[in-house]
Amino acid sequence: MYLSKVISLSLRFLVMFIFCLCASRSSYAAEWTINGLVLERGTRRALSDVQVIVREDNAINAISDENGRFRLIFPGDGQFTLTAATLGSEKPFNIVIELKAGTALPSPTFYLPFAPQLEEIVVQGARSQDRVSKSVISGDELRRIPGSSGDPLAGLQALPGVVSTGAGPAVRGSGPADNLYYGDDLPISKVFHTTGISVFNADLIQDFNLYSAAFAPRYGDATGAIIDVALRDPRNDRLGGKLNINVIGADFLVEGPTADNQSAYFAARRSYIDLLIKQVSQNGVTLQIPNYSDYQGKYIWKLNDSDRLTFHLQGATDQLKLSVDSNSDIAKQQPVLSGNLSFSDTYAMQAVVWDASVFSDSQNKLALEHSSTGANSTVASAGNITIADDTNRLRELMHIPMSEDQELTLGSNLSQSHTAVNVDAINPTCTQFNAGCDISAAPRLQLQETVNTNASEFSVQDRKRISSKLTLIGGVHHSTEDYLNKSYTEPRLGAEWDWDARTLLTAGWGRHNQIPTYQQIAPIFGNTHLDHLRAEHSVVGISKKLDDEWSWKAEIYYKKLSNLVVSDPQLNYVNGGSGIAYGEELLIKKDGHSDLTGWLSVSLARSKLQNDLTGESFRFEYDQPINATLVSSYKLGNDWTMGTKWTYHSGTPYSPVIGTTHDSSGRYIPIYAAVNSGTLPDYHRLDLRFDRHYIYDKWKLNTYFELNNVYFRKNVVGYSYNANYTVATPVSPLVIPFTFGVQAEF
Numbered sequence: 001m002y003l004s005k006v007i008s009l010s011l012r013f014l015v016m017f018i019f020c021l022c023a024s025r026s027s028y029a030a031e032w033t034i035n036g037l038v039l040e041r042g043t044r045r046a047l048s049d050v051q052v053i054v055r056e057d058n059a060i061n062a063i064s065d066e067n068g069r070f071r072l073i074f075p076g077d078g079q080f081t082l083t084a085a086t087l088g089s090e091k092p093f094n095i096v097i098e099l100k101a102g103t104a105l106p107s108p109t110f111y112l113p114f115a116p117q118l119e120e121i122v123v124q125g126a127r128s129q130d131r132v133s134k135s136v137i138s139g140d141e142l143r144r145i146p147g148s149s150g151d152p153l154a155g156l157q158a159l160p161g162v163v164s165t166g167a168g169p170a171v172r173g174s175g176p177a178d179n180l181y182y183g184d185d186l187p188i189s190k191v192f193h194t195t196g197i198s199v200f201n202a203d204l205i206q207d208f209n210l211y212s213a214a215f216a217p218r219y220g221d222a223t224g225a226i227i228d229v230a231l232r233d234p235r236n237d238r239l240g241g242k243l244n245i246n247v248i249g250a251d252f253l254v255e256g257p258t259a260d261n262q263s264a265y266f267a268a269r270r271s272y273i274d275l276l277i278k279q280v281s282q283n284g285v286t287l288q289i290p291n292y293s294d295y296q297g298k299y300i301w302k303l304n305d306s307d308r309l310t311f312h313l314q315g316a317t318d319q320l321k322l323s324v325d326s327n328s329d330i331a332k333q334q335p336v337l338s339g340n341l342s343f344s345d346t347y348a349m350q351a352v353v354w355d356a357s358v359f360s361d362s363q364n365k366l367a368l369e370h371s372s373t374g375a376n377s378t379v380a381s382a383g384n385i386t387i388a389d390d391t392n393r394l395r396e397l398m399h400i401p402m403s404e405d406q407e408l409t410l411g412s413n414l415s416q417s418h419t420a421v422n423v424d425a426i427n428p429t430c431t432q433f434n435a436g437c438d439i440s441a442a443p444r445l446q447l448q449e450t451v452n453t454n455a456s457e458f459s460v461q462d463r464k465r466i467s468s469k470l471t472l473i474g475g476v477h478h479s480t481e482d483y484l485n486k487s488y489t490e491p492r493l494g495a496e497w498d499w500d501a502r503t504l505l506t507a508g509w510g511r512h513n514q515i516p517t518y519q520q521i522a523p524i525f526g527n528t529h530l531d532h533l534r535a536e537h538s539v540v541g542i543s544k545k546l547d548d549e550w551s552w553k554a555e556i557y558y559k560k561l562s563n564l565v566v567s568d569p570q571l572n573y574v575n576g577g578s579g580i581a582y583g584e585e586l587l588i589k590k591d592g593h594s595d596l597t598g599w600l601s602v603s604l605a606r607s608k609l610q611n612d613l614t615g616e617s618f619r620f621e622y623d624q625p626i627n628a629t630l631v632s633s634y635k636l637g638n639d640w641t642m643g644t645k646w647t648y649h650s651g652t653p654y655s656p657v658i659g660t661t662h663d664s665s666g667r668y669i670p671i672y673a674a675v676n677s678g679t680l681p682d683y684h685r686l687d688l689r690f691d692r693h694y695i696y697d698k699w700k701l702n703t704y705f706e707l708n709n710v711y712f713r714k715n716v717v718g719y720s721y722n723a724n725y726t727v728a729t730p731v732s733p734l735v736i737p738f739t740f741g742v743q744a745e746f
Helices: 002-029 139-143 152-158 329-333
Strands: 032-040 051-054 057-063 069-074 078-084 093-099 109-112 134-138 162-164 169-171 180-183 186-188 205-211 226-231 240-246 249-259 262-271 279-282 285-302 308-324 339-356 363-379 383-403 406-426 444-465 470-481 486-498 503-514 533-545 550-568 572-590 596-611 617-619 626-635 640-649 657-662 668-672 683-695 700-707 718-721 728-731 738-745
Touching: 032 093, 051 069, 057 069, 069 078, 078 109, 093 109, 134 139, 139 152, 139 205, 152 162, 152 205, 152 626, 152 640, 186 339, 186 363, 329 718, 550 596
Parallel strands: 032 109, 180 226
Antiparallel strands: 032 069, 051 057, 051 078, 078 093, 134 205, 162 169, 180 186, 205 226, 240 249, 240 738, 249 262, 262 285, 279 285, 285 308, 308 339, 339 363, 363 383, 383 406, 406 444, 444 470, 470 486, 486 503, 503 533, 533 550, 550 572, 572 596, 596 617, 596 626, 626 640, 640 683, 657 668, 683 700, 700 738, 718 728
16 A cells, blocks of 8 residues: 555656656747847948847847847747837837747848937047148048049148149149158059049048148158048958949949958949040040049958058059141140140059057058059150159058157168150250240150169157147158169157147148159259259147037148259259248138038148249249138938038239240240239139938948039139130130939948
8 A cells, every 4th residue: 555655656746747847848949049130221230239129028138249149038939029229219120020830030130220420420549649730631521522523632622721733732832743642651653543533442531641841750752741541441340342433433342351350342443434425626636535443452461459461452544645636726836746645654552561569569560562653655746755663662660659758750661663764755844934835846855774773761750748738749851862862861840739628739840852853853854963852841830629529720831942943955954943832721620420510721822933043033833822612511411411612712823925936937936924924813613512322221322413613603724825826715624514423332
């Protein structure tokens, strides 16, 4: 009896155990684990810190991680509504899922609009601590300037002290050829196409640092300005791209991660208007529509937390052809131009950069760069020019913190160039000191040479905060080159005084040099004994930050130029010119994330040159005593933005024709008044731009439409003359009345 009771109890216990076990297994089988994603609508960028809640049971919720992932655990089957929203969203977004045995697990993905008030908040440190005569503006601001067709470098003319020339910016009394350009701290020799469009893909430009005067010794030799472009890094979260089509060309961009700690982008562009319009003719000149192409690539490999390798790739090409009829006014004025003319050039650059922390907190950037350029020109009966250059460059820049208040910067640049030249052409020794240049009367010369040149640059800069408010900067730049066998050691000084938390006073002074152009120093065609051009920069400035993200900056500057090149009947060229440039500049800017942003720049300047051999003085060819630009951008809503740009500058100088004479063939030869003694009418123009964004779950469509020269101002940029120079016809710049662009972003 006892035994039967024990067996009975044991059986009951076993049954209960099996029942509990089955119930447990049944409960476990009904539990569901769901993995999902939260992505930004349109870009598919991962959104972190977004809360996802189950409406039927608020206790079931999750927060998205840095990769946008979230995980929810459900206790059983059923239909559930998942809710998520970003900060500032007008309403939450819902996804309904159904959990049922025998069906696949859902993988919900939220595509949420990013909070508008947070969209533009990007915290970035300055790329350089130097603040003397420095202007910083983001690529996004420059891309949206009306009249630029989205080309950031075209927007540089909207900054103080910058004059647009069609061949690049002229800054504070210096010409476009007097500037140096850098991209990611690498020297760039081709920046503009023949059409004036920059070679950079607009979407890759992060920002510009414009140093208008007294720039740091780590930069190379130039008497003008430094334009330092930062190209952004490729995205490393996902594969994406952009396709852009506008009035004159099309481009694409592909970027994304390639492996752990590695990412890359590649962009390419080509104009296509030459495929639609073959040629245009006017006044006996037939122009084959020019075409251009360019590409950029970057590959980043993060070796560890402090070291990384970056591979750079850039290239650009241009082609231009035209034909001058023998009966045209141009051919009668300059017979050597009658016939076919063609110009083409190519540029390619490859570089590898190693960023490393070599010891303590020091940062070292070591770059090995190779660049090649080629140019081929045929100018009717004036001759042919072929130049090919191949340059290897080794650069190093090291920042060494000596203490919390002091940093030492050491720089070096070693370059070796191999240049092949083949020229059979006339040699008009024209400079800006000549009122006119009769190229048809110039002698025809030949030159064939291969030149190997070496150059070196070394720099040191000591930046020391000597008090809580005052920072002093002292440095020296030493450069040598063996073509003219010249060597220069030039000091650079600066001071920054933080008057208070919002007010900064700066001052800078420096000496700079620049080698003359190749034509001016080439054998036979030039003078191989020329000296370098020299410049002395002085600048004082004050800047102040105001409330509501307003700020203003004012600077006064004085630039002294010497050793400028003038023509000489015996030696072709000599160092016989000098000049001065001085002025005041004001920049008032509204930054931030409000509906209205923009800036006003005003420059009051004078620039004069003097031929020291004759004593003749005159205005610099790009002298504009008054230059003002007003740029604004206003958000009409979440999707629409309207931009305006109004530009004004006083008339630039030119050399008027006051009479004629004849040569032995009966050709009319103009007689000019004094150099740049005439003044063109004042220039002003209004441009409008409208941007519209369409956002879909997995891609975006960005569009813009520009109205250029809205009130149809007939600005005059010069005069053309008939064959005997008796009729002067005003020349207006070519302005496309409207432009537009469409960009798909994935």
